[in-house]
Amino acid sequence: MDYEFHWSIVWRHMPEMLQGAFVTLHVSVLSMLIGILIATPLAIAKLNHNKFFSPIATVWVEIARNTPGLFQIYMAYFGLGALGIHLSPYVAVLCALAFVNTGYLTETFRGGFQSIPKTQYSAAKSLGMSRFQSYRHIILPQMFRRIYHPMTNQFIWAILMSSLGILVGMNELSGETQRLQSLSFRTLEFFIVAAVMYFIITKLVLLSTALIARKLFKGEI
Amino acid sequence: MIQIKNVHKSFDDLAVLKGINLTVNKGEALSIIGGSGSGKSTLLYCINAIESIQQGQILVDDIDVHASHTNQDKLRQKLGMVFQQWNAFPHLTVLENAALAPRIVKKMRKEEAIEIAKKELIHVGLGDKLDMYPTKMSGGQQQRLAIARALAMRPDYMLFDEITSALDPELVGEVLDTLRMLRDDGITMICVTHEIAFAREVSDTVAYFHQGVIEEIGPPEQVISNPQKQTTQHFLRKVL
Ligand SMILES: Nc1ncnc2c1ncn2[C@@H]1O[C@H](COP(=O)(O)OP(=O)(O)OP(=O)(O)O)[C@@H](O)[C@H]1O
Ligand SMILES: [Mg+2]
Numbered sequence: 472m473d474y475e476f477h478w479s480i481v482w483r484h485m486p487e488m489l490q491g492a493f494v495t496l497h498v499s500v501l502s503m504l505i506g507i508l509i510a511t512p513l514a515i516a517k518l519n520h521n522k523f524f525s526p527i528a529t530v531w532v533e534i535a536r537n538t539p540g541l542f543q544i545y546m547a548y549f550g551l552g553a554l555g556i557h558l559s560p561y562v563a564v565l566c567a568l569a570f571v572n573t574g575y576l577t578e579t580f581r582g583g584f585q586s587i588p589k590t591q592y593s594a595a596k597s598l599g600m601s602r603f604q605s606y607r608h609i610i611l612p613q614m615f616r617r618i619y620h621p622m623t624n625q626f627i628w629a630i631l632m633s634s635l636g637i638l639v640g641m642n643e644l645s646g647e648t649q650r651l652q653s654l655s656f657r658t659l660e661f662f663i664v665a666a667v668m669y670f671i672i673t674k675l676v677l678l679s680t681a682l683i684a685r686k687l688f689k690g691e692i
Numbered sequence: 693m694i695q696i697k698n699v700h701k702s703f704d705d706l707a708v709l710k711g712i713n714l715t716v717n718k719g720e721a722l723s724i725i726g727g728s729g730s731g732k733s734t735l736l737y738c739i740n741a742i743e744s745i746q747q748g749q750i751l752v753d754d755i756d757v758h759a760s761h762t763n764q765d766k767l768r769q770k771l772g773m774v775f776q777q778w779n780a781f782p783h784l785t786v787l788e789n790a791a792l793a794p795r796i797v798k799k800m801r802k803e804e805a806i807e808i809a810k811k812e813l814i815h816v817g818l819g820d821k822l823d824m825y826p827t828k829m830s831g832g833q834q835q836r837l838a839i840a841r842a843l844a845m846r847p848d849y850m851l852f853d854e855i856t857s858a859l860d861p862e863l864v865g866e867v868l869d870t871l872r873m874l875r876d877d878g879i880t881m882i883c884v885t886h887e888i889a890f891a892r893e894v895s896d897t898v899a900y901f902h903q904g905v906i907e908e909i910g911p912p913e914q915v916i917s918n919p920q921k922q923t924t925q926h927f928l929r930k931v932l
Contacts, residue, residue: 590779593742594838597773598793598845601765608792612783688783689825 474659481660484651488661491647492668496676498565498636498643499629505565506572506625511611513573514580528577535574540632543567548639560641568629575625583618584610616688623680627673634669644668693717694739694849694882699748701731701738708734710904711748716849716882716897721875723891723912724884726901727927732884733776735901736851739882740771753848769797772842773851776858778834780826780841786813787822790841798845805844812840816870832863836870843874850874850881857886888931892916900924 481488513531516524535543547570548563558566587610595605615622634645642650644665652661694716701709708731716722724732737743739750741757741764750757752770781789790809794800800808813819816836826834835855842850852871856864868890874881875894885891891898891912898915900908900923908915908924919925 588777588779590775590777591781593775594779594781596742597740597768597771597775598841599765599769599797600793604796608796609781613781616783689785 476660477657478660480655480657481664484655484661487647487651488644488664488668491642491644492672494561494641494647495630495633495636495643495645495669496672498561498568498633498641499626502565502568502572502629502633503622503626505569506576507622509569509573510576510580513577514584515606517577517581518584531570532574532577535571536578540567540571540635541638543570544635544639560636560639560646563639564633564636564641564643568633571632572625572629576622579618579621579625580614583614586617587613619680619684619688623677626676626680630673630676631669644672693751693753694880695749695751696735696739697749697751699735699738699745699750701734701743701745708904709738709745712904712906714899714906714909716880718848718880719878720880720897721895722882722897722899723895724882724899724901725886725888725891725927725931726899726907730901731904732901733853736773736853736882736884739851740768740773765797769845770848771851772845772847772849774835774838774842774853774855776854778826778831778838778858780829780834780837782825782827784825785822786818786824786826786829786837789826789837790844793841794844808846809840809844812843813837815843815873816840817866830863831859832866835859835867839867839870839874848880850879852881852883852885854884854886886931888916888928900927902927 513524513528517528544564544567547558547567548560551558551563591609591613592605595609600608633643636643637645637649640646648661648665652658694714696712696714699709699712700707712735714722724735726732734743738745739752739757745758752767755767756762757764757767781792784792787806787809790813791805794808795802795805810819810822813822816839818833818836818840821829821833826837829837838855856867859867864887868887871883871890872894883891883895895912897909898912899906900915900919902923908919908921915924916928919928
């Protein structure tokens, strides 16, 4: 093996790599927020057997969990493009990630809701709380605490899946790495650094979510 | 005044309440005794509209509980309830448990809600536990918290559903003492209970439920000490 490592070119392009890492984090965070916002009502609809939204939730969950991420990104970018809906690579990847997050989180949230004793609902009700108030103050805070760890895992998964953005020319960490290495042909160096950066991002995310949990969740469940 | 008029309630095919008539006046204490499955809890759930009824009428201060135009969330503010299962809100401290509903349901200022909550918690003997989380407390303490939490809403009536029956025997006393204290305060209450001695001591009226009907009702000296019906005698012999 006589491959000679040249790291200096990578250091020179560090600002662009960091910019890519920022886009990766950005798109994952956003896709999680969208996922949480949609999955919460979908999970509630499923539990209440809502005639309209419950079937939608079921189909959504099934597709999201049983098709490859690659397919979802292709559908969002090329599929919708063929139908005349042209999304930027960023938006296409965001949609695909949010779609999958919603699917998985709906199931996670449903389990979370189910794990809360029915007596908590009756207790809230008996104090005069409306349905909305019960969810807002009693049920959701307990639910989120119970599913916090699975939700963190979903977040990590979203960060890693966003690397498929490389396929539609998105400028997230992988796409950016791909572009830079093709200019310099220092493939190995660039991808080693990118891998290390992914590792650091996920570790930092885990650390910050743990800190947030410490601040947020004081009582025991 | 709570008026229960010919109330029928069933779960699918199972008739649980079959024509219940009862009146509880302001300041009175009614105890409901009876065997398992006789419909005691169900009646309480019907009074505060957690369960619906199929026939009859329940009036709380002349408000028809089950009428379609009744705001049931608002109505429940008149009725405090404590359940058999402890159901403190585990993610909130003791003080937050009691202050939450006054703040968000009654829209009190935070300081005012905390003031009231503290007062009720001190009243039930939890003044030194305000910042604790309820999961760290004993069952008896959690039930006293549930009582204070309900009282902080300043309800006109209190409904108690066998609040001591899930407790270890040595913890029953402290909760019953709390109920006695409320009784001395003159709070109107309906207690479903298996504590016959307690029922005899605190209630103005005792109702014996049997298979969805009131078999016997009257002052405790009559229903408990000198029951007329055979079913009542049989039940009391078993539990006393
Ligand atoms: N939500 C429900 N769905 C179906 N059946 C129910 C429901 N709640 C109660 N029941 C049934 O109604 C009957 C009366 O129940 P209820 O809980 O009122 O009895 P209880 O007198 O309180 O008995 P216990 O002393 O055991 O608490 C029982 O047969 C019970 O199985
Ligand atoms: Mg019961």
